[in-house]
Amino acid sequence: MSKIPNDKQHKVTIQFSRNAKTDFPGDAFDIRETNQLQQELQGGDVSIEALLELREWLENVGQEKRPCIQHAPGFRLVEFLGNLCHNTTLEKRLKPLHAEYLALHYEALKEKQYGKARWLKLQMRAYLVYTVFDEIRALFKSR
């Protein structure tokens, strides 16, 4: 696995991308350019090894390959529904329900049962909405 670049390497990347005006062109990353960049950078203490390491990282971990942080399924829905109902409902009904379904969902993904995982995701959303409807219904009933 490629190393994540440190701050200095990141600076070089930014500088390089500004100069090149393209999205990380691996082929255009010339050693002469790196030397030039090294001189342009303040202090100029970024080693060639670090730059080569950065180049390797940029080439091996392309934009599409880079891991992106995603929200857990139903996370935004819980946040949204939490605004509609009482805080106790959010804490005692929505969040535990979400947690249990997430556990089941990840269990299904681990076993590579993608269809089941998708079904659980749908079921979770339906039950989360139903819980809030039940809360609203109970509120009207009590009045």
Place this chain on the structure above:
Amino acid sequence: MENCEMNLSKNEAVILSLLNSETEMYGLEMVKKSEGKLKLGTIYLTLSRMEEKGFATSRKELDPVQVVPRRLYKITGTGARIYRAWTDAQSAFNRRLYGEENEPQVCQLKPLSAT
């Protein structure tokens, strides 16, 4: 226990029986142990109602491995008393219905037309 009515639904009775046998349980565990009697989608509605009635208490799980903390439920003294009263009432009902010997299986086998 102030004027506590024994108004137990079928799901509540199942949950109380499960909580009575274990110390603490979370929703999914209850669903798995209930053998299809409880549904995960509605169990938290029932559990929160039971909490409002004072039959159970809950706390957040403090497990760092768990991404989203689950909720652990425990039976209260009131819940245990209600459950005992419910089981006693159930057996008394069965005794009245099927006789002092309390043999519901034998009675159920008899066809209605024969009686």
